Amino acid sequence: GENVEQHPSTLSVQEGDSAVIKCTYSDSASNYFPWYKQELGKGPQLIIDIRSNVGEKKDQRIAVTLNKTAKHFSLHITETQPEDSAVYFCAASNRNRDDKIIFGKGTRLHILP
């Protein structure tokens, strides 16, 4: 089955700097890669997603890149703000099969003042 690895587990960046979180997946059949943000006591919230037929997607300060050959995908947050502090999860799924999402273990992002 699919396995998603995520690094780093903890990341501290100065406010205004960029943050990068990297993930790898194992199942070449995976074709949908969502990223979720989870704040304390809340459920995961989708922040951006990318399909396997696209190499890059951007939404304001957030961008995601996908390298299908290497089975790597990354989240980039620019101009970080205090409200970006949270746990971020990368994930993979196969839209043609069952949609169940396989999550990475998460990255706790701290934005330092």
Add this chain to the structure above:
Amino acid sequence: DTGVSQDPRHKITKRGQNVTFRCDPISEHNRLYWYRQTLGQGPEFLTYFQNEAQLEKSRLLSDRFSAERPKGSFSTLEIQRTEQGDSAMYLCASSLSYLDQETQYFGPGTRLLVL
């Protein structure tokens, strides 16, 4: 607020008791998923429904766990004879199974503590 609601938000029970959680998905969503999340980990898939049919169950879902979605709307997850290892956040998500509508929207979760 994603539109997915879960009840209760918190549950404390004693080992050996039965508990039941409810999930109300976004009204037009035909797929409903249950995940379990333990501290410091990502959510893990438990089971999912398309309308009222339960299509897949994870090996994580022991015989003590049962899920239903009787009318294809809300769903319940029951854990019988709870064990301390069942302590976790139980998350529900819903989606549309149509092309380009694959986003899963998560509820706030039910946090279970088994004493």
